[in-house]
Amino acid sequence: xxxxxxxxxxxxxxxxxxLPLEERRIVDEHLASCNRCRxxxxxxEQATGYLTTVKENTGDxxxxxxxxxxxGSIIENPRKQHSSYRNSPIPRIAxxxxxxxxxxxxxxxxxxxxxxxxxxxxxxxxxVESADPVFEEYAAFIERSKMLLTGFMNAEPYNGNIxxxxxxxxxxxxxxxxxxxxxxxxxxxxxxxxxELQIIHREIANMNDEDTGEKLVFxxxxxxxxxxxxxxxxxxxxxxxxxxxxxxxxxxxx
Amino acid sequence: xxxxxNTLSPVDEPQLxxxxxxxxxxAFRLLIxxxxxxxxxxxxxFIGNHSDTEDTVQDIFIKxxxxxxxxxxxxxxxxxxxRITVNTALNKTAAIKRTRRRIIGNEYDxxxxxxxxxxxxxxxxxxxxxxKALKTxxxxxxxxxxxxxxxxxxxxxxxxxxxxxxxxxxxQLNRGLKKLHKKLKYIIDEKQ
Numbered sequence: 438x439x440x441x442x443x444x445x446x447x448x449x450x451x452x453x454x455x456l457p458l459e460e461r462r463i464v465d466e467h468l469a470s471c472n473r474c475r476x477x478x479x480x481x482e483q484a485t486g487y488l489t490t491v492k493e494n495t496g497d498x499x500x501x502x503x504x505x506x507x508x509g510s511i512i513e514n515p516r517k518q519h520s521s522y523r524n525s526p527i528p529r530i531a532x533x534x535x536x537x538x539x540x541x542x543x544x545x546x547x548x549x550x551x552x553x554x555x556x557x558x559x560x561x562x563x564x565v566e567s568a569d570p571v572f573e574e575y576a577a578f579i580e581r582s583k584m585l586l587t588g589f590m591n592a593e594p595y596n597g598n599i600x601x602x603x604x605x606x607x608x609x610x611x612x613x614x615x616x617x618x619x620x621x622x623x624x625x626x627x628x629x630x631x632x633e634l635q636i637i638h639r640e641i642a643n644m645n646d647e648d649t650g651e652k653l654v655f656x657x658x659x660x661x662x663x664x665x666x667x668x669x670x671x672x673x674x675x676x677x678x679x680x681x682x683x684x685x686x687x688x689x690x691x
Numbered sequence: 692x693x694x695x696x697n698t699l700s701p702v703d704e705p706q707l708x709x710x711x712x713x714x715x716x717x718a719f720r721l722l723i724x725x726x727x728x729x730x731x732x733x734x735x736x737f738i739g740n741h742s743d744t745e746d747t748v749q750d751i752f753i754k755x756x757x758x759x760x761x762x763x764x765x766x767x768x769x770x771x772x773x774r775i776t777v778n779t780a781l782n783k784t785a786a787i788k789r790t791r792r793r794i795i796g797n798e799y800d801x802x803x804x805x806x807x808x809x810x811x812x813x814x815x816x817x818x819x820x821x822x823k824a825l826k827t828x829x830x831x832x833x834x835x836x837x838x839x840x841x842x843x844x845x846x847x848x849x850x851x852x853x854x855x856x857x858x859x860x861x862x863q864l865n866r867g868l869k870k871l872h873k874k875l876k877y878i879i880d881e882k883q
Contacts, residue, residue, distance in 0.1 A: 449861065449865065481865070481872075484869070488841060490818055491841070493732075495744075507749060508719055508723040508724075511749075512720075512756070670746070674750055
């Protein structure tokens with residue numbers, strides 16, 4: 438007599454029709470005399486039957502042009518990387534080490550030499566609060582910029598009564614943040630993005646109630662043409678996900 | 692098993708990967724055209740809405756482009772790609788859940804943990820309810836059900852993608868389907 442457990446392990450393939458003939462015969466014999474396993478088989482049949490209703494090829498609705506555009510946007514915005522590093526097994530470790538050294542150096546310089554009132558930030562006020570305050574500040578800046586620009590892009594144009602007072606306040610704060618961030622040695626891509634966001638944030642901060650209609654459209658077009666939301670998303674991914682890929686990606690547990 | 696339209700021949704694939712590693716943009720376009728739909732379909736089954744799925748697919752291919760030089764060809768490229776797909780989609784669903792929880796607080800947990808509340812027989816939108824029921828499964832059960840049943844990967848392929856044994860896949864599939872059946876029992880009874 439075959440055990441229930443062994444039969445249970447075979448039931449999905451049995452229902453699916455992919456079980457080899459010999460094993461199928463064993464399952465048939467067992468099911469003929471076992472109510473419990475027959476009930477399990479019916480359960481699996483019903484559950485898979487219902488799941489079939491959500492089996493659809495949603496990706497088919499996208500044509501070649503869509504995938505080309507996606508590929509193009511990724512290729513045109515690569516993070517700059519030295520070609521000789523591309524195939525080396527150690528660039529990431531070197532990069533992390535170098536970043537840590539640079540950050541430590543700038544922390545030292547900032548704490549000991551630049552506290553002359555030129556500008557004040559949490560970095561200077563509490564240098565030991567975080568292991569990597571520049572990184573955190575940059576990540577927070579990117580996240581807030583995304584929220585601001587996403588909301589701004591969704592604002593209705595040509596509506597005379599648009600209230601963007603909150604956006605103006607946030608944009609002013611973010612424009613101030615960029616001045617601090619640009620002090621640090623970001624790579625070319627990040628520095629470009631910060632610089633362009635600084636321009637946009639200043640423009641939003643300087644909007645008047647009278648020019649919201651036309652200027653709104655102008656700035657929305659500017660954001661779109663400069664591909665800012667996509668570039669922000671790229672930065673977010675770089676910030677959040679580099680290490681998980683590097684680690685070979687472990688299957689997430691419960 | 693993978694559908695023929697979603698695979699490159701064994702000869703083409705290594706060449707394509709090598710060309711992408713050398714920075715060939717055209718090869719990357721071919722790769723996205725080849726696997727984009729399949730990646731989209733898998734991600735959609737985890738996420739359940741198109742706008743978040745589009746973002747996720749973009750994230751997946753950015754990761755692929757940026758980290759393809761770390762792919763050492765010890766496993767099939769598709770195994771690597773679909774592993775990234777699954778993990779990115781799971782991260783996205785967790786992020787969506789976190790955002791919702793932040794917005795509507797503890798009510799989200801109460802609603803999402805309640806079978807009766809998620810399975811709305813009144814409206815009887817079977818498709819929606821199946822997606823909701825899928826989301827009540829554990830990550831591992833949901834992943835196995837989606838890959839093995841909805842996308843017809845073999846047990847071996849599923850185990851390679853998830854990095855677990857074939858026995859685990861079978862066990863999780865059985866448990867997942869039984870749990871789904873329990874969640875959808877009301878619909879099934881109604882239909883009968």
